[in-house]
Amino acid sequence: MNYKFMRLMLFFDLPMLTDKDRREYNRFHKFLLRNGFIMMQKSVYTKLVINNVTSAAIKQRVYCNLPPAGNVELLEITENQFSRIEYLVGNEQQEVVDSTDRLVEI
Structure with a gap:
């Protein structure tokens, strides 16, 4: 099977004014980490x-957990x-996982 590797980049800005806002932020943050x-x-x-x-399946999961x-x-x-990202200040992160394995333990 020929794979066409893609990257999904997700950007977010959530309110943090109330306790409910912070709970929603934490829930969304944990959702992202659990989904790789x-x-x-x-x-x-x-x-x-x-x-x-x-990609479509991951997008659908994100839509359902917004x-x-x-x-x-x-x-x-x-x-x-994605590989052509230029780091203008700072260094490339060394702990970036770049694997096609279903489960990666760090």
Whole structure:
């Protein structure tokens, strides 16, 4: 099977004014981690997917778990585009998982 590796990049900005807002933030953050997203920066997460079908399934899960308020954006790019990220300040993170395995233990 020929795989077309893609990256889903998720950006979000959620309100943190009330206890309910903080609970929603924590719930969404934990949802992202449980579903294999890796934090690149605060409120910027990425996930490696192997094809468009997998990407659509992950997107559907995100849509079903959106917080009630705030901004959430999702960008789908190719692995080739993702590999051309330029680090202007700081260094590339060493703990970025770049594997097609279903379960990765860190």
